[in-house]
Amino acid sequence: MLEVQNLVKAYGDLRVLDNVSARIENGRILVIIGLNGSGKSTLLKVITGILPCDNGCVRIDGQDVTSLEPEDRKIGYVPQSTALFNHLTVRENIIYSQKNGRGSPDGFEAVVSMLNLRGYLSKKPKELSGGYRARVALARALYSQPSVMLLDEPLTEIDHAKKEQMLPEFKQVLHQLNIPVLYITHDPREAELIGDAFAVMYDGKLKTIGTTEEAFEIIRAQVLAGAGIA
Amino acid sequence: MAGNLMRKVSLIELLFVPFFLLLIVYPIAAIIFNLTPAGIAKTFADPLFWTSVGSTILTAFFAALMGLALALGFGYYYIFRKGTVMYRVADFLNDLPIALPHTVAGLALLLAFGRKAFGFAGPTGLAFTLFAVTLAMFFVSYPLAARTIASGADEIEREVIDVARTLGDSTTRAYQRVVIPLMGEGIISAFILSFSRSISEFAAVIMFGGNVPGQTQVLASYVFTKVEEGEVAMAVTASAFCILIALFLVVGLRMRGKFHA
Incomplete structure (x- = not known):
């Protein structure tokens, strides 16, 4: 099980992660949907230990790993660029x-x-x-x-048709592992194909949602608010 | 037709071409055009010339190796320890040998490793030996190697290093297993640039290594000695030899991409 509690990461006055909390049971895939710059990738980097957090904690199977180096956390990480x-x-x-x-x-x-x-x-x-x-x-x-899998938009380089074919296959493979999986995307359709549970991230805050449509609505409201339209 | 051609030539071209030809190409050509068969024969028959060639290549090679080794150490700090005081000091001091007059660099080495501080190593300390020549070359060429390694590190995608860490690598292991192999071309460039800079060094070498014919004399100081002795034809031949070595190095530097691929 993966738990993050009240994670805070700030660069000066900018809070990239603002009291982010989440809990993923073994065998479940939580998809976080959010626009670029919403803090999704930073969250994964803090969980892997690549970036230190300013506050909060990360627990894997009940063990607090917040102060451990990335090599000691046993986290599988697939970044956006595949690296x-x-x-x-x-x-x-x-x-x-x-x-x-x-x-x-x-x-x-x-x-x-x-x-x-x-x-x-x-x-x-x-x-x-x-x-x-x-x-x-x-x-x-x-x-x-x-013990945990983190995937940061791993199919960015792939077209939609191919994604539709690959995502159910990836979902099956990830379920076989029976470990918590955190999958990040900005594409609600991709989220729908791979996720068991969903959350939306905006302005460094994480909100659990029931369906990917809700994510779309929240993000749309944020974009409109940001543009001074709503 | 001629009018059309003139309109296509910009002011920058009009300024660049003559100045480049006059100040860069012409002096090099002057060496080549002043070569004489007698000068070549006399220089090639001089055993001290060949000793200086051997000393130059040997000391520059080891200076470049030392420079590369230390630059790789700097590269580690550049990637993993940027927030530390050690990194900031190293980064700042990397530029110092470039700005220092090389006579000052030579004097600094003389004071640090000469008779006073290193008297136990011999009557002159470490000074006036081939090792001193190597150290002088290293001192002035290391900054180039360090800057090249840092540029090479910039070319590597940060996420590649991050993934290596999540797969169990410590920072040292990630550096050895991922960064250094991926920096191949940067490492070759750092070595060649460091070697080139070492070969061309004169002031620091003279100050700390001396100019003892047959012992610590290198090509740069051989040319200087021959000019002082009035043997200009021999100085020209030795200089042409230096240009030949430099051309090889430049070609090597240009070829590094293909070699690495």
Whole structure:
């Protein structure tokens, strides 16, 4: 289970995260929807430990990990850019965490089969399409046997038609892990296809919602308010 | 036709071309045009010339290696420890050797590692040895290597390093396993630039390493000595040799992208 409580992150007077709290049970996928600059990516970076928070705490399976370094949190992280290691092959990318005592040969076979990467293992990331780059990034995170998965708009490089095909597949793979998953997107349709629960983020605040339509309404109201129209 | 051509030439071009030809190309050409067969033969027959060539390449190579090693250390601070006092001091002092007159750099090294402070290492301390020549070259070339490594680090996507951390790498491991391999081209550039700067150094080398023919004399000081002795033809030949080495380095620098790919 992943819990964040009253997370605060500010740059000067600007509160990028403003008392953000959330709780995700094992096997559930929470999708956070928000516009660019709403604080979504900062939230993930604070949970991974890449960015320190000013206040609040992060708990994984009941353990407070707020003061731990990123390498000690056992979090699987797929950033927006996929951030593959271009000097390594697909195989070497996937088993990267093995150097740090994570993963197993069985796990490798499982993620390669799940994500249909068998024919691409000896290729370099630059030889792959956006869709396969996203698959490799996910496989690399899955192989490390994380306690929590964080995905920051991992399908940005992929067109809508391909997303419609990939997202149910990703959802199935993520459910098989039975760990909490936090998925970030600005696309309500993408959220609908992958999420079990939804939240919307605006001005550094997080609000749980029932459906993706609510997110759309909240974001629209915020944009109009920001433009002085509503 | 001629009128059309004139209209296409901008004022910047009209100023740049003659000044570039006069101040950059012409002096280099002057060396080449002043080469004489007798001067070439006399220089190539001089064993001290070849000793200075060997010393130059050897000391510049080790100076560049040292510069690269320290620059990689700076690169680590540049990526992971930017908020620290150590980083700020290192970043500030990186520019100092560039701004300092190199005679001052040489004197600083002489005072720091000469007879007074390092008398136990020999009658002149570390000064006036090939190691001193290497240190002098390193001192003036390191800033270039450090700046090049920092530029190389800027080319690497920050999220790649972040992901390596979440996969279990400490900052040191992420630097070794991800940053350094991805910076390949930057590392080659840093080495070549550092090597080039080392080869061209004169003032700091003379001050700290001396100019002992057959021992600490390098190509730059060989040229100086030959001019002082009135052997201009030999100085010209040695200078042309320096230009040849510099051309190799420039070509190497231009080729680095292809080599890395």
